[in-house]
Amino acid sequence: MIEGLNPQQQAAVTLSSEHALVLAGAGSGKTRVLTTRMAWLIQTGQASPYSLLAVTFTNKAAREMLTRLSAMLPIHTRGLWVGTFHGLCNRLLRAHHRDAGLSQTFQILDSADQLSAIKRLLKNEGIDDEKYPPRDMQYFINGAKEQGERPDDMEAWDPHRRRQIDIYRLYQEQCEREGVVDFAELLLRAYELLVRNAPIREHYQRRFSHILVDEFQDTNALQYRWLTLLAGAGAPIFAVGDDDQSIYAFRGADVGNMKDFERNYARGRVIRLEQNYRSSGHILDCANALISNNEDRLGKNLWTDSGHGEPVRIIEQPSDQLEAQWIVDEIKAQIDDGSLRQEIAVLYRSNAQSRMVEHALFRAAIPYKVYGGLRFFERQEIKHALAYLRLLDNPHDDTSWLRVVNFPARGIGARTLEQLGDLAREHGISLFRAVPFVPGKGGGNLAAFVQRIQEMRFEAQSLSLPELIEHVLHHSGLLTHYLNDKEGADRIENLKELVNAAAMFAAEENMEGLPAGVAVQMPGVGAEPSDTEDDPFGLADSGLTVAAALSPLAAFLTHASLEAGENQAQAGQDAIQLMTVHAAKGLEFDTVFVTGLEEGLFPHENSILEQGGLEEERRLMYVAITRARKKLYVTLAQSRMLHGKTRYAMRSRFLDELPDAHVKWLSPKVRQRMPESGWHGDAYSRPSTNAIAPMAPRRASSGVTVGEQHFRIGTGVAHPRFGEGTVIGLSGSGQDAQAQIQFRDVGLKTLALGVAKLTIL
Ligand code: ATP
Ligand code: MG
Secondary structure, three states: OOOOOOHHHHHHHOOOOOOEEEEEOOOOOHHHHHHHHHHHHHHOOOOOHHHEEEEEOOHHHHHHHHHHHHHHOOOOOOOOEEEEHHHHHHHHHHHOOOOOOOOOOOEEEOHHHHHHHHHHHHHHOOOOOOOOOHHHHHHHHHHHHHOOOOHHHOOOOOHHHHHHHHHHHHHHHHHHHHOEEEHHHHHHHHHHHHHHOHHHHHHHHHHOOEEEEOOHHHOEHHHHHHHHHHHOOOOOEEEEEOHHHOOOHHHOEOOHHHHHHHHHOOOOOEEEEOEOOOOOHHHHHHHHHHHOOOOOOOOOOOEOOOOOOOOEEEEEEEEHHHHHHHHHHHHHHHHHOOOOHHHEEEEEOOHHHHHHHHHHHHHOOOOEEEOOOOOHHHOHHHHHHHHHHHHHHOOOOHHHHHHHOOOOOOOOOHHHHHHHHHHHHHHOOOHHHHHHHOOHHHHHHHHHHHHHHHHHHHHHOOOOHHHHHHHHHHHOOHHHHHHOOOOHHHHHHHHHHHHHHHHHHHHHHHHHOOOOOOOOOOOOOOOOHHHHHOOOOOHHHHOOOHHHHOOHHHHHHHHHHHHOOOHHHHHOOOOEEEEEOHHHOOOOEEEEEEOOOEOEEOOEHHHHOOOOHHHHHHHHHHHHHOOEEEEEEEEEEEEEEEOOEEEEOOEOHHHHOOOHHHEEEOOOOOOOEOOOOHHHOOOEOOOOOOOOHHHOOOOOOOOEEEOOEEEOOOOEEEEOOOEEEEEEEEEOOHHHOEEEEEEOOOEEEEEEOOOOOOEEO
16 A cells, blocks of 8 residues: 555655644645555554544545545445535534534525625615625625634724624524524534534544544634544644645635644654655746745755656737637647547636636537536526525525525515515514515515425425426426526526436435445434434434435535535546636646736736735645646736726736746747836736737836826825725826726726826825
8 A cells, every 4th residue: 555655655654643744845645645544544453434534625635535545445435524624514513403503404605695695684784885895794704703703702993893793793693593504604613513512522532533634734723723623632633735835815724724733733743745746847846946936935845756848838829819729729739649638727817717718618629627616506597596496495595585586587576575574584584484474466476486485395395306406497487587588598508407417416325325334323412312303313413424314405405505516527527627726726637727827817916915915826826837747838818808808917927937947938038127117026018029019008117197197007096986006007198098006905997097086195
């Protein structure tokens, strides 16, 4: 099992049972070591498969871990505690739903659902959503939860914050009333369950003999506490990670956890792996050079003995359309040369970039899969269908209710809904329950909707999961609605795909079955004897067979919330892989295209002015580069359509950080330093020969004069509505002059200088 591993890897796999940290760069075999250690612990009898808890970052990574494990050992992987933090917490909460104060069929709100729940709350409470923007509140609430804070734990040091805490409290009450749980809540609830309930906590502490964590650099404060709590005094934590790949700080991840873990737990047991087995030399050297521009690193060195390989190729195209076309032509050539489609990945910084590449691939008839992002389960029509299904499962789910009560239109107006909402609040009941209180025609229409839902619930009882979904698509009126919609064809395709997804899901659930002897009973813990009503087989208690204890529909809905589209990639393997750089973490491909290397895009404009933002972007670029085994292409466009606007940007500063010796420019590498541009010191202007030169931003050295004011790149400005910002791009002259301004609060705006009332700071 450990043959073929290098001595450091072997040492890590066979460590004694103590806390340890493997700190190593990309492609050095961290994940392989972690998986091999699991197999080794089982093989040598130090642990039973069910006494291991392994956490990874994405569902895809968790699946891969199980696949690797079953390739090494002849064991059933079903029922193992291997998954994402969210997946594992979900499982804990389903098993102990009563102790956690939840109904067994609690629904999971994804981030869009959460946002609409917050909007609804603000409206109902008459709270000014300009003062308390829903997105900010979402960030506030999730941030608090990620720190493990409930409203009562939080200090209100000014009136604004006091109000935010109030809104958090009201939001939480709303979730409780509706029986829904957001992503951050999954973690916090599961943590609180373990903290408060000693028998449950001790049970799991006894049960897990070893805890293993991949991508440790991206754990947040709460996840870290959850892990150390579960470990208790007995179970060693084996953590692997790479501080240079910490890319989730914006979601509360704290790379400081690594230092803390080293100091408090893994003292003296830090293993470093330095040989990279993934990428060829030029690629690795580019990655090393790029990341060396970051400060405050834990410090690592990566080398490879696989030779230089091919240089990293860089190409600049006039537009994003041509960029996409070039990529697709190159992909075609590689496929003709015998490359496998699933070994080719196109990575991008922002989801919005995928459409252009998708379009080009589509026209070239090359199959592709989009991971994450415009996720299947996030599409409008799918969310509508899921909302109906959720209502069948739990009619008190107000978010789902509001999504479809008048979709397709059935004459239920805003006034009726407002009335319904008021009545529900007055009586402290769900919207569904409040229907009989609504008088008049509106009340009649609502009652008809309730009737329809009830009928569907009744008919659903005799149907299999895919049949049930088909039934709902017909009887909800969704299919008819989209049939009459001009752009409905795609949506109908997607709805059909939902039936397929359910069929696949059902088949997988049945096929895997349950391993014999897994359902360990846990007498006396958690649930009272009366639990038999919900759970006649006592399955929930074992914590192992939770999916089986849920109805197929509830299990599928959970799957839909948690996996949000990842399964489409699972199904069709032989396709080009499209995903954001974030989603590519931990994965590897023979050929990788990293696209959109433009200032404002990569590094992303939102991060540039933020403290530490640029370093996080650089780590993201490091992750992107290190996904490639043999061929790496870096592409950029001089102009790009994003969110309906054409934008022009400078070359990304990251291009300048790749050493000449390891790259090859396929387009002219005309570089012009921009003097005096303090803010954009490292960026380049576009070659003067480019096809769209007249429209390109003026170079910074001269700037633009409008009236009495002189603007340059880097000029600080204030706008009466948007607040303070910095000029990052200029174009045109005189009355036609335009500036791209990065505002501190509202992001990037393009303003006509002759019109905008700007003050130079
Ligand atoms: P990342 O930081 O990107 O998650 P990682 O450190 O987890 O990377 P792995 O994915 O475990 O790295 O390994 C990278 C590649 O190198 C894999 O294909 C793995 O099978 C291979 N590999 C790891 N160790 C060895 C070894 N000793 N001999 C040959 N190949 C190896
Ligand atoms: Mg890994």
